[in-house]
Amino acid sequence: MTTVAMKPPVPAAGRISKKKSSPGGGIGRYLLIRFLLIFPTIFILVSMVFWLMRTTGDPITAALGGKLGPDQLAVLIHDAGYDRPIIIQYFEYLGQVFTGNFGTTISTNRPVSEVLFTYGSATAELVFYALIVAFIVGIPLGMVAAYWRDKAPDAFLRVFAILCYATPVFFAGLLLKLVFAVWLKALPVAGRATVGSELQMQFLPDKTGIYLIDSIKTGDPAVLGDVLLHAVLPALALGLLTAGVFLRLVRTNVIGTLGTDYVNAARSRGVNEFRLVSKHAYRPALIPIITVIGLQVALLLGGAVLTETTFEWKGLGFMLIEFIKARDFVAVQGIVALLAVIVALSNFIVDIIAALIDPRVRY
Amino acid sequence: MTMLAETTHAPKAPLWTRLPVVHQLRQSVGLQRGMLVVGLVITGIFILTAIFAPLLAPYGFSQLRDENGTFGAQQSPGGAHLLGTTVGGYDVLSRVIWGSQTAITVMVIAVVLSIFAGVALGLVSGYFGGWLDRGLVVICDAVYAFPALLLAIVMGIVISGGRSGLWGGIFAAAISITVVFIPQYFRVIRAETVRIKAEAYVESARVLGASNGRIMFRHVLRNATRTLPLIFTLNASEALLTLAGLGFIGFGIEPSSAAEWGYDLNKSLSDVTSGIWWTSLFPGLAIVLVVLGITLVGESLNDLADPRLRSRRAPGKTAGVVAASSVVAGGILSAGPGGIEGLEPDAPAVTPHPNDDPFEAK
Numbered sequence: 195m196t197t198v199a200m201k202p203p204v205p206a207a208g209r210i211s212k213k214k215s216s217p218g219g220g221i222g223r224y225l226l227i228r229f230l231l232i233f234p235t236i237f238i239l240v241s242m243v244f245w246l247m248r249t250t251g252d253p254i255t256a257a258l259g260g261k262l263g264p265d266q267l268a269v270l271i272h273d274a275g276y277d278r279p280i281i282i283q284y285f286e287y288l289g290q291v292f293t294g295n296f297g298t299t300i301s302t303n304r305p306v307s308e309v310l311f312t313y314g315s316a317t318a319e320l321v322f323y324a325l326i327v328a329f330i331v332g333i334p335l336g337m338v339a340a341y342w343r344d345k346a347p348d349a350f351l352r353v354f355a356i357l358c359y360a361t362p363v364f365f366a367g368l369l370l371k372l373v374f375a376v377w378l379k380a381l382p383v384a385g386r387a388t389v390g391s392e393l394q395m396q397f398l399p400d401k402t403g404i405y406l407i408d409s410i411k412t413g414d415p416a417v418l419g420d421v422l423l424h425a426v427l428p429a430l431a432l433g434l435l436t437a438g439v440f441l442r443l444v445r446t447n448v449i450g451t452l453g454t455d456y457v458n459a460a461r462s463r464g465v466n467e468f469r470l471v472s473k474h475a476y477r478p479a480l481i482p483i484i485t486v487i488g489l490q491v492a493l494l495l496g497g498a499v500l501t502e503t504t505f506e507w508k509g510l511g512f513m514l515i516e517f518i519k520a521r522d523f524v525a526v527q528g529i530v531a532l533l534a535v536i537v538a539l540s541n542f543i544v545d546i547i548a549a550l551i552d553p554r555v556r557y
Numbered sequence: 558m559t560m561l562a563e564t565t566h567a568p569k570a571p572l573w574t575r576l577p578v579v580h581q582l583r584q585s586v587g588l589q590r591g592m593l594v595v596g597l598v599i600t601g602i603f604i605l606t607a608i609f610a611p612l613l614a615p616y617g618f619s620q621l622r623d624e625n626g627t628f629g630a631q632q633s634p635g636g637a638h639l640l641g642t643t644v645g646g647y648d649v650l651s652r653v654i655w656g657s658q659t660a661i662t663v664m665v666i667a668v669v670l671s672i673f674a675g676v677a678l679g680l681v682s683g684y685f686g687g688w689l690d691r692g693l694v695v696i697c698d699a700v701y702a703f704p705a706l707l708l709a710i711v712m713g714i715v716i717s718g719g720r721s722g723l724w725g726g727i728f729a730a731a732i733s734i735t736v737v738f739i740p741q742y743f744r745v746i747r748a749e750t751v752r753i754k755a756e757a758y759v760e761s762a763r764v765l766g767a768s769n770g771r772i773m774f775r776h777v778l779r780n781a782t783r784t785l786p787l788i789f790t791l792n793a794s795e796a797l798l799t800l801a802g803l804g805f806i807g808f809g810i811e812p813s814s815a816a817e818w819g820y821d822l823n824k825s826l827s828d829v830t831s832g833i834w835w836t837s838l839f840p841g842l843a844i845v846l847v848v849l850g851i852t853l854v855g856e857s858l859n860d861l862a863d864p865r866l867r868s869r870r871a872p873g874k875t876a877g878v879v880a881a882s883s884v885v886a887g888g889i890l891s892a893g894p895g896g897i898e899g900l901e902p903d904a905p906a907v908t909p910h911p912n913d914d915p916f917e918a919k
Contacts, residue, residue, distance in 0.1 A: 234695050235695070235699045238696055243711055247711065247714065247715070250714060344588055349588050352856075353592075356849060356853060356856065359852065360794070361844075362798055362802060362819075362841070364802070364805050364822060365822060368841065369838075371829050371830075372837070376830060376832050495704045496704035496802075497706075499707070499710075499806065514710075518710065518807065519807065526711075530711060533703075533704060537702050541702055
């Protein structure tokens with residue numbers, strides 16, 4: 195059934211893309227060009243962050259300014275090489291970032307890459323949970339709203355979507371915390387797991403830092419349950435933010451495809467309404483949704499910073515705020531640069547998926 | 558086509574119906590009108606609250622005591638403090654009311670700055686093209702893809718090194734938000750400029766010897782701004798969310814300099830665990846309501862501008878509605894809200910097709 199829906203545009207689109215691209219065009223060439231485009235993006239963001247942060251002065255004075263005398267500061271600055279011309283420092287930094295070395299934190303004296311690895315997994319886990327919530331909530335509700343367009347369900351769901359967007363993720367988090375953790379006492383208030391569970395996972399031979407996997411490895415259902423319970427509220431807070439975006443997107447696109455001839459044709463053949471919306475109208479509407487997911491990664495990472503602070507979820511965002519408080523700008527710069535790389539990579543992956551689905555997207 | 562010609566000669570609709578929002582309000586129907594009206598009412602209340610904050614607020618935003626002594630920390634709602642007091646001993650209601658002033662100031666500064674910067678860059682980039690254009694596009698795409706809050710944090714560190722006073726804090730927040738928004742205006746204006754540059758009237762102007770500056774501002778810019786009001790409303794709400802986010806993670810404005818909702822929420826983080834709800838609920842609700850109001854207005858304007866999403870009147874009344882549409886606030890065709898029907902009694906009834914695109918007519 196779905197092949198009927200999908201097929202017609204494909205051959206036509208294929209012709210267009212062939213006409214546009216030079217000889218040898220196709221998915222391979224697109225992959226290559228798109229891959230090469232990652233580098234300027236990362237380069238621009240990393241450079242921008244470097245120059246912006248450095249306008250505030252050198253990181254050592256910023257972090258230890260009030261604590262040490264000028265002589266001691268000068269020694270430290272000289273040792274770290276911050277007294278050299280800034281352009282040399284810049285190229286050195288670029289080279290370091292290229293090899294995955296983000297420097298050493300000033301406040302805790304650990305390699306930034308180690309910090310990134312330790313806390314990055316926590317953020318990845320949170321974003322993963324949030325995306326699941328967003329998919330489960332956003333996509334079906336979007337279809338419902340599109341089907342009953344301009345009727346009561348649509349009105350209700352659109353207001354819901356706007357509310358999802360309008361509620362700052364930390365306020366949503368605070369409310370969820372207040373209701374489910376403090377008043378109903380059904381869920382834990384904060385953190386990623388109880389101390390007991392964390393201890394159990396601590397002694398695993400090959401821990402991943404992703405609690406979901408680690409807790410399964412312990413083989414103790416109580417630990418897994420504990421980890422999942424801790425994840426519910428943060429995932430809801432962050433996921434609902436994105437769910438609103440998905441809902442609106444699915445609604446708009448399904449409304450577009452619901453009016454097309456092939457949907458009418460399918461309806462006249464007696465395809466039931468549920469199938470009509472969930473398969474015929476929804477599948478072609480997927481392409482813009484996939485593209486937007488790429489942009490959502492940026493929103494989710496920004497939201498993760500706030501969610502982690504709200505729930506004391508010790509991930510990159512939580513640490514970012516800690517480092518900002520400590521005025522440790524080497525660490526801040528490292529985290530921001532890593533997030534830039536993640537955003538660029540995820541946009542790349544999303545573009546590739548979109549190109550695989552829809553040949554019109556290719557260059 | 559004919560509609561275009563005819564409406565030009567038609568008497569103009571009264572001025573007030575051609576005002577940006579009024580026009581859309583009259584154009585809308587049913588649910589859409591409901592959403593627009595609710596949005597306008599909330600936004601109106603917000604603006605009035607900000608203007609009359611000194612009269613409305615029972616206390617100052619940094620007031621800790623009155624003639625009866627200090628307020629006391631974490632007092633529950635009721636009595637002299639309608640919404641209770643915060644952990645720092647401030648009156649919650651007063652800080653919520655005063656917070657609207659900070660919010661509106663930051664929103665206006667941020668949006669105005671980003672419009673100026675984004676429009677100028679987009680215009681120059683799209684008009685002259687070449688390497689400058691490519692470079693700017695790549696940079697703006699990179700910035701656009703980056704998490705807005707992180708960029709704002711970096712800007713916050715650069716501008717104020719963290720915490721600061723009233724105007725320092727407001728400008729730090731506003732400029733941080735501006736940097737995030739510039740790419741959006743840049744993209745829109747650049748795309749429009751590239752399109753308009755190829756129009757015949759631009760070529761004619763060039764043949765007549767008009768300077769680049771004159772063509773850019775008189776011919777291109779005037780026609781490139783039609784989507785700005787939409788981005789404006791959508792960005793205003795995003796600006797508030799970013800401000801609150803910055804405040805929440807500690808880039809706020811000191812409580813003694815101004816009231817800021819995000820900052821208050823940050824301070825209430827620990828209250829929630831002990832069941833104190835009033836310190837977080839009210840500033841949070843204020844953010845949600847304002848963003849909701851502005852977004853409702855923006856969404857409605859957006860939907861009304863898009864014929865595919867606009868709800869339609871009953872068939873009898875519809876004639877010409879689509880033709881009167883426009884992304885231009887105020888309407889490009891100077892047609893009344895009812896389309897040519899409202900202006901010319903003899904005009905043939907045009908039944909709009911659902912997929913009618915008003916811009917195809919050109």
